[in-house]
Amino acid sequence: MKKLTRILVLLAFPVLAKCQGSSYNTSFTIHAFHQENDSIVWQTSSVFCKLFEKADTDAMKQFLPEDFLLQWMHENFIGKKEIISAMSDKNTRTVMAFRIKNNNSTIIRYSDDQSAASMSTTFEFSDPDQMKSIEKQHGYGLCIFYLKKENTLWVLKTVHIDLHCSLCNF
Numbered sequence: 001m002k003k004l005t006r007i008l009v010l011l012a013f014p015v016l017a018k019c020q021g022s023s024y025n026t027s028f029t030i031h032a033f034h035q036e037n038d039s040i041v042w043q044t045s046s047v048f049c050k051l052f053e054k055a056d057t058d059a060m061k062q063f064l065p066e067d068f069l070l071q072w073m074h075e076n077f078i079g080k081k082e083i084i085s086a087m088s089d090k091n092t093r094t095v096m097a098f099r100i101k102n103n104n105s106t107i108i109r110y111s112d113d114q115s116a117a118s119m120s121t122t123f124e125f126s127d128p129d130q131m132k133s134i135e136k137q138h139g140y141g142l143c144i145f146y147l148k149k150e151n152t153l154w155v156l157k158t159v160h161i162d163l164h165c166s167l168c169n170f
Contacts, residue, residue: 033114037110037114037117037154038108040154041108041117041119041145041147041154042102042106042108042119044145044147044154044155044156045100045119045121045145045147045156045159046100047063048063048064048145048156048159049097049098049099049100049123051063051087052083052087052093052096052097053093053097053098053099053126055087055088055090055093056087057084057087057088060083060084060087061080061084063156064080064083064156065080065155065156065157066080067080067157068080068083068156068157068158069157069158069159070082070083070158070159070160070161071158071159071160071161071162072096072161073161073162073163074162094126094127095125095127095130096161097125097126097127098123098124098125098126098141098143098161099123099124099126100121100122100123100143101121101122101123101124102121103121103122105120105121105122106119106120106121106122107119107120107121108120114149115148115149116146116147116148116149117146117147117149117154118144118145118146118147119144119145119147120142120143120144121142121143121144121145122140122141122142122143123141123142123143123161124141125141134163139163139164140163140164141161141162141163141164142161142162142163142164143159143160143161143162144159144160145158145159145160146158146159146160
């Protein structure tokens with residue numbers, strides 16, 4: 001009986017080891033996916049902000065797809081042509097320019113098929129007076145970027161910029 005038990009254990013060991021190994025490799029693959037893509041999603045979002053603030057309309061034309069859409073404070077929707085036009089107007093750019101903040105409030109999520117991503121983070125307007133006014137009212141900026149993976153590149157599709165109140169706990 002002892003001999004039969006040993007044989008069964010020895011036969012089962014490779015199967016158990018293989019199951020544990022494949023489970024470990026899957027989680028490592030997902031972890032590696034997040035390490036690589038989280039950085040790319042963040043960098044892509046940062047490039048958008050930098051191009052807008054520098055008023056680099058030529059680079060922005062190449063950077064954004066034709067179906068890009070910016071949602072500004074809920075009701076205002078701005079397409080690619082309008083965002084480039086806004087960049088050209090110094091007064092409008094001064095009001096709209098912002099920098100995203102990579103902090104503990106930043107969340108990146110992926111679709112089930114890993115072909116779409118959203119990044120939610122806080123932002124600061126570049127204009128210091130505008131930021132002081134918002135902070136005085138207990139407000140903060142929330143920015144959500146939606147990206148789609150096309151071929152091997154993450155392409156920015158939509159940006160939602162909004163203000164929230166820290167007192168309402170949302």
